[in-house]
Amino acid sequence: xxxxxxxxxxxxxxxxxxxxxxxxxxxxxxxxxxxxxxxxxxxxxxxxxxxxxxxxxxxxxxxxxxxxxxxxxxxxxxxxxxxxxxxxxxxxxxxxxxxxxxxxxxxxxxxxxxxxxxxxxxxxxxxxxxxxxxxxxxxxxxxxxxxxxxxxxxxxxxxxxxxxxxxxxxxxxxxxxxxxxxxxxxxxxxxxxxxxxxxxxxxxxxxxxxxxxxxxxxxxxxxxxxxxxxxxxxxxxxxxxxxxxxxxxxxxxxxxxxxxxxxxxxxxxxxxxxxxxxxxxxxxxxxxxxxxxxxxxxxxxxxxxxxxxxxxxxxxxxxxxxxxxxxxxxxxxxxxxxxxxxxxxxxxxxxxxxxxxxxxxxxxxxxxxxxxxxxxxxxxxxxxxxxxxxxxxxxxxxxxxxxxxxxxxxxxxxxxxxxxxxxxxxxxxxxxxxxxxxxxxxxxxxxxxxxxxxxxxxxxxxxxxxxxxxxxxxxxxxxxxxx
RNA sequence: GGCCUCAUAGUAUAAUGGUUAGUACAACGGGUUUUCAUCCCGUCAAUGUGGGUUCAAUUCCCGCUGAGGUCACCA
Numbered sequence: 001x002x003x004x005x006x007x008x009x010x011x012x013x014x015x016x017x018x019x020x021x022x023x024x025x026x027x028x029x030x031x032x033x034x035x036x037x038x039x040x041x042x043x044x045x046x047x048x049x050x051x052x053x054x055x056x057x058x059x060x061x062x063x064x065x066x067x068x069x070x071x072x073x074x075x076x077x078x079x080x081x082x083x084x085x086x087x088x089x090x091x092x093x094x095x096x097x098x099x100x101x102x103x104x105x106x107x108x109x110x111x112x113x114x115x116x117x118x119x120x121x122x123x124x125x126x127x128x129x130x131x132x133x134x135x136x137x138x139x140x141x142x143x144x145x146x147x148x149x150x151x152x153x154x155x156x157x158x159x160x161x162x163x164x165x166x167x168x169x170x171x172x173x174x175x176x177x178x179x180x181x182x183x184x185x186x187x188x189x190x191x192x193x194x195x196x197x198x199x200x201x202x203x204x205x206x207x208x209x210x211x212x213x214x215x216x217x218x219x220x221x222x223x224x225x226x227x228x229x230x231x232x233x234x235x236x237x238x239x240x241x242x243x244x245x246x247x248x249x250x251x252x253x254x255x256x257x258x259x260x261x262x263x264x265x266x267x268x269x270x271x272x273x274x275x276x277x278x279x280x281x282x283x284x285x286x287x288x289x290x291x292x293x294x295x296x297x298x299x300x301x302x303x304x305x306x307x308x309x310x311x312x313x314x315x316x317x318x319x320x321x322x323x324x325x326x327x328x329x330x331x332x333x334x335x336x337x338x339x340x341x342x343x344x345x346x347x348x349x350x351x352x353x354x355x356x357x358x359x360x361x362x363x364x365x366x367x368x369x370x371x372x373x374x375x376x377x378x379x380x381x382x383x384x385x386x387x388x389x390x391x392x393x394x395x396x397x398x399x400x401x402x403x404x405x406x407x408x409x410x411x412x413x414x415x416x417x418x419x420x421x422x423x424x425x426x427x428x429x430x431x432x433x434x435x436x437x438x439x440x441x442x443x444x445x446x447x448x449x450x451x452x453x454x455x456x457x458x459x460x461x462x463x464x465x466x467x468x469x470x471x472x473x474x475x476x477x478x479x480x481x482x483x
Numbered sequence: 484g485g486c487c488u489c490a491u492a493g494u495a496u497a498a499u500g501g502u503u504a505g506u507a508c509a510a511c512g513g514g515u516u517u518u519c520a521u522c523c524c525g526u527c528a529a530u531g532u533g534g535g536u537u538c539a540a541u542u543c544c545c546g547c548u549g550a551g552g553u554c555a556c557c558a
Contacts, residue, residue: 009558044557109556125485126554144556161488170486178556185558209487209553233551240550275496279506298496300489301551308495308508318521359520389517441517453519
């Protein structure tokens with residue numbers, strides 16, 4: 001059975017540069033009925049950020065990446081916080097000490113720095129094994145424990161990068177356990193993955209250069225190698241560097257707060273660096289689970305394109321409305337309406353949504369795009385008299401047109417106030433006033449919305465209702481008359 | 484600097500030892516009785532460079548260039 005894991009360290013939020021190393025292992029495990037594990041790698045007390053774990057869980061839940069084992073849900077290999085697994089690491093460390101593959105290193109950090117500087121000055125690669133202390137004390141907590149490297153060449157297969165190899169020059173005496181008694185990532189992840197039965201390790205390809213040391217550890221610990229997947233980086237908007245917080249990488253939840261749907265985020269990120277060879281762009285989670293394959297993961301970095309995810313989010317907004325119904329989409333919009341909508345009933349907001357949703361790129365667009373449905377717009381006559389189509393009409397002509405519209409619409413009975421009747425009425429007005437749609441419709445549209453854009457005139461008027469529509473037309477007529 | 488990795492339009496990608504190098508986003512233009520958007524149609528735009536293998540290379544090999552990663556008691 002395939003077992004994968006996501007093992008973040010709680011040093012802050014999850015951003016789009018690192019969330020993919022949760023998505024891919026999730027897909028790999030779940031598509032084969034395997035298990036996805038969430039482990040928190042909190043061995044660095046200095047970088048620990050209060051509340052970061054909650055942010056991480058929040059992000060995964062929002063994306064729909066549910067884990068089978070790990071923090072909160074438990075599992076056969078508890079605990080899932082590395083800080084609580086000290087005894088386990090020490091037990092494995094003892095094995096290495098007993099077999100002569102690890103030693104306590106009493107060398108002070110300042111001395112190590114001097115070694116490093118000296119080697120750099122001589123332009124030779126700094127390898128700690130060249131400075132291995134002669135007399136090493138018995139190991140106990142409080143002294144760092146180092147691996148004793150036996151340099152040699154390694155070959156391995158990376159499921160993404162292909163066949164890899166390295167020479168003995170990269171094997172070194174890496175720290176296994178720090179002075180504070182907690183293990184380094186290098187040691188801890190190997191122990192944990194083995195104890196937890198992880199079969200596929202997917203992580204960013206910055207770990208590629210550490211592989212020889214990891215392979216040495218598997219060997220020395222008598223552990224079988226899992227399969228390795230080195231994932232390409234997501235690149236910053238400028239340059240070709242991997243995207244990080246310094247480049248302003250936004251947290252995944254920030255996109256949520258801006259009205260990006262989790263489906264769109266998952267879809268976009270899964271397809272950034274992977275494709276199934278077809279021309280399909282929009283994938284549901286189920287489709288991703290069905291189609292995802294390790295051998296089609298890209299092996300070069302990809303840039304996060306905010307424009308494309310906006311497009312994709314628009315696609316998803318329409319997909320949900322069309323396939324699951326407007327109620328399903330409406331359920332996602334809480335918190336995205338303008339303040340002016342607060343007092344309005346759900347039914348009304350739902351009708352507004354039903355005529356505006358195909359204009360949305362993000363849910364937060366609702367805030368700017370629907371205000372005039374909830375409160376009377378401020379009348380700005382220049383918006384009418386200087387409008388490209390309307391400026392050739394005199395104010396009296398505008399007033400006459402508004403009067404014609406008001407009279408026509410007033411005659412529509414309340415129970416016949418619908419998009420269809422309204423369209424018929426507007427068409428009649430077009431004939432009666434001998435005006436082009438570009439003039440007449442523009443006037444009415446602006447008069448009832450004063451918005452740069454709005455849905456079709458008849459739909460807007462229908463949702464607005466007879467009373468509000470007429471009141472707005474009247475106000476504008478009055479304002480023009482007093483001008 | 485050592486070691487490692489990568490290289491198709493602005494971006495994400497497809498494809499094959501032989502194609503008019505395909506698609507999507509973006510940009511630009513047009514259509515759908517007003518606007519904006521949706522939808523539809525169209526235009527622009529790419530195999531980094533130099534060798535080699537081959538009848539044929541974007542594809543295979545080598546050099547170069549460019550870019551990235553890594554060389555912590557961080558992960």
